[in-house]
Amino acid sequence: MISEDPQFYAQGVLNNDRRLIAKTITVIESSLPAHQRLAQTIIDLLLPYAGKAIRLGITGVPGVGKSTFIESLGTMLVKKGHRVAVLAVDPSSKRSGGSVLADKTRMEKLAVEERAFIRPSPSGGTLGGVARKTRETMIVCEAAGFDVVIVETVGVGQSETTVASMVDFFLVLMIAGAGDELQGIKKGILELADAVAVNKADGDNVEKAEFARKQYETALHFLAPSSPNWTPPVLTCSALEMIDIDVIWETVLNHHRTFTQTGELKANRKKQAVDWMWSLVKEGLNDRFYQNPEVKKILPETVKEVENETIASTVAASRLLDLLDNKASN
Numbered sequence: 001m002i003s004e005d006p007q008f009y010a011q012g013v014l015n016n017d018r019r020l021i022a023k024t025i026t027v028i029e030s031s032l033p034a035h036q037r038l039a040q041t042i043i044d045l046l047l048p049y050a051g052k053a054i055r056l057g058i059t060g061v062p063g064v065g066k067s068t069f070i071e072s073l074g075t076m077l078v079k080k081g082h083r084v085a086v087l088a089v090d091p092s093s094k095r096s097g098g099s100v101l102a103d104k105t106r107m108e109k110l111a112v113e114e115r116a117f118i119r120p121s122p123s124g125g126t127l128g129g130v131a132r133k134t135r136e137t138m139i140v141c142e143a144a145g146f147d148v149v150i151v152e153t154v155g156v157g158q159s160e161t162t163v164a165s166m167v168d169f170f171l172v173l174m175i176a177g178a179g180d181e182l183q184g185i186k187k188g189i190l191e192l193a194d195a196v197a198v199n200k201a202d203g204d205n206v207e208k209a210e211f212a213r214k215q216y217e218t219a220l221h222f223l224a225p226s227s228p229n230w231t232p233p234v235l236t237c238s239a240l241e242m243i244d245i246d247v248i249w250e251t252v253l254n255h256h257r258t259f260t261q262t263g264e265l266k267a268n269r270k271k272q273a274v275d276w277m278w279s280l281v282k283e284g285l286n287d288r289f290y291q292n293p294e295v296k297k298i299l300p301e302t303v304k305e306v307e308n309e310t311i312a313s314t315v316a317a318s319r320l321l322d323l324l325d326n327k328a329s330n
Contacts, residue, residue: 002027006038010045013144021117021144028136029122043136050142051269053085054256057163059153059189060173065199069173069239070150071107074116076245082148083115085141089134089163090121090154117146121154131162132283135276138166164192165272168265169252172196176205176212190216191223193232195251202238209236229262230255294323 012020028039060066074084110116119137121130138149151167153159164170172193196216201209217234225231233251237244259265289295302320305311
């Protein structure tokens, strides 16, 4: 049963009550208007206690061994005394039949750790909706005392950009020996990377991984770094053999120290918060437009008129938007 008292949830989260952390996230993920209003109040209460974690985004090409990597990194961090939350952004889970839910079974060792928390993304919905809930879930996890939050992209395409816009460090995982190393690698994804790691650098694959590392390093030289204080390194690792996972973590810490000292970390987070606000405004306006009864009434006919070229697109757009102005002035 869902309580209507926001303090009940906020206190439970601050007390690190795992049951109430899960319940709070369930409220956040609910699409019911009453739950959404409740979630907003809870987030407001928790916000002063959030923001102290290292936020790490991870993406990778299919078959790169992302779940194994996250489990190896998470397990290592837990042993070091950290508390780790793993969240997924997957706009495609509705179509893929809940593949994200398998993450918990794929990360069996990490899932049973007392100091770890794994939460798959809500199934279905648009990327914007899933991302909004993931951002709010991050605040909950940070307020509950998790000091490392890992956000994993499961879907493809735009989800990389979305995850990069909510984390401090964005790691792109690659593999060697898959033909042309740069084939299918979007320039845009490499531009987002704070580091690239070639996984599965073990056994007979070590030389291939090193060759791939040099190729990615060359590719990154042609891209302008997003910060004057950081050049994205290209590393190799083996999540399966736990080789150089600590080197990758040290790179994340080094980046965090550098960006804290230069003030970039604070500036980036401020920009992310404002960007998030504007994306919510656009999303809200979009929802209100389509839910407007007057718009619903004339939209099909207006679309037909535009298709038949009986009115110009500019006239149609003005007519529809004027309906929102009329509602606002009434």
